[in-house]
Amino acid sequence: xxxxxxxxxxxxxxxxxxxxxxxxxxxxxxxxxxxxxxxxxxxxxxxxxxxxxxxxxxxxxxxxxxxxxxxxxxxxxxxxxxxxxxxxxxxxxxxxxxxxxxxxxxxxxxxx
Amino acid sequence: xxxxxxxxxxxxxxxxxxxxxxxxxxxxxxxxxxxxxxxxxxxxxxxxxxxxxxxxxxxxxxxxxxxxxxxxxxxxxxxxxxxxxxxxxxxxxxxxxxxxxxxxxxxxxxxxx
Numbered sequence: 001x002x003x004x005x006x007x008x009x010x011x012x013x014x015x016x017x018x019x020x021x022x023x024x025x026x027x028x029x030x031x032x033x034x035x036x037x038x039x040x041x042x043x044x045x046x047x048x049x050x051x052x053x054x055x056x057x058x059x060x061x062x063x064x065x066x067x068x069x070x071x072x073x074x075x076x077x078x079x080x081x082x083x084x085x086x087x088x089x090x091x092x093x094x095x096x097x098x099x100x101x102x103x104x105x106x107x108x109x110x111x112x
Numbered sequence: 113x114x115x116x117x118x119x120x121x122x123x124x125x126x127x128x129x130x131x132x133x134x135x136x137x138x139x140x141x142x143x144x145x146x147x148x149x150x151x152x153x154x155x156x157x158x159x160x161x162x163x164x165x166x167x168x169x170x171x172x173x174x175x176x177x178x179x180x181x182x183x184x185x186x187x188x189x190x191x192x193x194x195x196x197x198x199x200x201x202x203x204x205x206x207x208x209x210x211x212x213x214x215x216x217x218x219x220x221x222x223x224x225x
Contacts, residue, residue, distance in 0.1 A: 044202070051212075097159070097160040098206070099157040104152070104153055105154055
């Protein structure tokens, strides 16, 4: 069974600090990886996608992928209280369907 | 550009009843995927439709069924509702059969009593 693992948290960081969120996955064939942000009571919002080894930066967000270690991470620089949410790691498996398998999410709390 | 929309927002049903949830895909997208998200869990893949045909299914029983229409909107039907069906139902749209980036609608919160 293909699995995606995340620490459920909560991860608490002070405002202005760097938040580091981690995710591991079980299937070496996986090629596409995503981070979604989900505020309480809302639907997931796609914030980052990464397809090749290394870093990908978009504003205050950096996604990191290491396929050899089957590890994906998300760094949030200059964390703001508005970043407080659950962050879902998702891995795309392409077979008959291109389906996302999600971790259970890491809850991030940015404190003042 | 119009985003993904879903209706209704909330729904309360009784065990044994049937329900239909609706989704309109983002403009330019022709693939719709449905997910179920229980409280405290990540979304679970139910099935996917591409150009009006089911393109793959997750580990859900046959009482979960769906349709996709020529305008790429979609329906999720659930028969014989059970208490465990209470969840947030999410529709995601993407482009192409192997479309990678999936964008979610606001979801339908279903409560089964």
